[in-house]
Amino acid sequence: DGGITQSPKYLFRKEGQNVTLSCEQNLNHDAMYWYRQDPGQGLRLIYYSQIVNDFQKGDIAEGYSVSREKKESFPLTVTSAQKNPTAFYLCASSIQDRQPQHFGDGTRLSIL
Amino acid sequence: EDQVTQSPEALRLQEGESSSLNCSYTVSGLRGLFWYRQDPGKGPEFLFTLYSAGEEKEKERLKATLTKKESFLHITAPKPEDSATYLCAVLKPRDDKIIFGKGTRLHILP
Numbered sequence: 021d022g023g024i025t026q027s028p029k030y031l032f033r034k035e036g037q038n039v040t041l042s043c044e045q046n047l048n049h050d051a052m053y054w055y056r057q058d059p060g061q062g063l064r065l066i067y068y069s070q071i072v073n074d075f076q077k078g079d080i081a082e083g084y085s086v087s088r089e090k091k092e093s094f095p096l097t098v099t100s101a102q103k104n105p106t107a108f109y110l111c112a113s114s115i116q117d118r119q120p121q122h123f124g125d126g127t128r129l130s131i132l
Numbered sequence: 133e134d135q136v137t138q139s140p141e142a143l144r145l146q147e148g149e150s151s152s153l154n155c156s157y158t159v160s161g162l163r164g165l166f167w168y169r170q171d172p173g174k175g176p177e178f179l180f181t182l183y184s185a186g187e188e189k190e191k192e193r194l195k196a197t198l199t200k201k202e203s204f205l206h207i208t209a210p211k212p213e214d215s216a217t218y219l220c221a222v223l224k225p226r227d228d229k230i231i232f233g234k235g236t237r238l239h240i241l242p
Contacts, residue, residue, distance in 0.1 A: 024175075055232075062136070062232040063176075063219075078229070110175050120166045121230065123175035 022047045026111050026124035032132050033098065033105060041096045041127045043111035050116050052094035056080060057108040057126075066109075069094055070116065098129060106131050134159045136222050138233035146241050148209045153236045155220030156202040164223035165203050167196050169216045170235070176219055210240045 024045045033039045045052065051070045055063040065078030069088040083102025088094050094113075098105045108128050112121040135158045145151055155165070164183050168176035180189040182198040189196045193214065195206040205218055217235040224231060 026175075060234065062234045063221075065229060068229070112175075120164075120178045120181050122178055123168075125175045126173070128173075 024111055024113055024122060024124035026109075026127050028127060029125070031127055031129045033129060034132050036100045038097055038099050039129070041098070041109055041111075041129070043094045043096065043124060044092055045094075045111075045113045045124075046092060047113055047122065048091070049113035049122075050091070051114045051121075052088065053112040053114075053121060054078075054084070054086065054094070054096045055110045055112065057110055063110065066096065105129055134222075134224060134231055136220055136231045136233040138218075138220050138236050140236060141234070142237040142239070144239045144241060145207075145210055147211060150206070150208045150210070152207070153205040153218055153238070154202060155205070155233055157220075157222045157231075159222045159224060159231065161225035162200075162222065163225050165198055166221045166223070166230070167203070167205055168219040168221065170219055171216050179218075207238070210238075212240045212242050214238065215240045 027042045053068040054066040057063050064080050066084050067086040069075035072091050075086050075088050085097045108126050110126045112123045114121040137156050139154045167179040170176040180196040185200045187198050193208050197204050217237045219235045220233040221230045
């Protein structure tokens with residue numbers, strides 16, 4: 021079955037630590053996205069990539085970094101510069117040109 | 133400013149009691165509107181895409197409609213398993229970014 025796999029499901033970060041969230045898709049989609057979801061708020065775009073080796077900042081990119089070395093993979097690093105990292109992180113992918121995004125089941129990040 | 137507003141924030145219905153969820157948007161030059169269902173602790177599940185005013189899509193007990201300013205998700209004779217948060221999202225005209233509403237939490241009582 022084609023889909024998007026996010027890992028781990030739960031992640032804990034210590035103060036001053038960088039952590040990396042994994043996102044892999046086998047849908048052969050060109051575009052991939054990272055969102056952050058907080059209670060009572062809509063999904064907010066962190067970074068997106070429309071093609072391998074290229075990515076753009078979204079609305080809340082500060083304190084985050086990404087890479088897109090392979091079409092299937094779009095890992096997100098939450099750096100120590102992100103002062104409020106506790107949230108539910110969602111990865112999505114889509115074929116280009118007005119098509120809907122399809123989501124993984126998320127990673128919940130908490131601070132120790 | 134481009135905005136997507138969903139109402140109500142939360143809705144409790146008895147099983148079999150039909151109702152509608154609203155998604156209003158201020159994005160000009162709409163390129164597409166999406167409805168998603170999200171269960172607790174899960175990612176959003178795609179339901180419908182609507183591209184132009186007057187368009188309608190149906191799936192089981194759900195029917196989505198679109199006008200120039202808003203979209204409705206009609207739920208007919210809902211069952212407890214329809215309980216979830218329903219998200220509306222609009223594709224911005226000048227790029228492929230999507231603006232999400234905050235969602236409507238729907239609870240169907242047996």
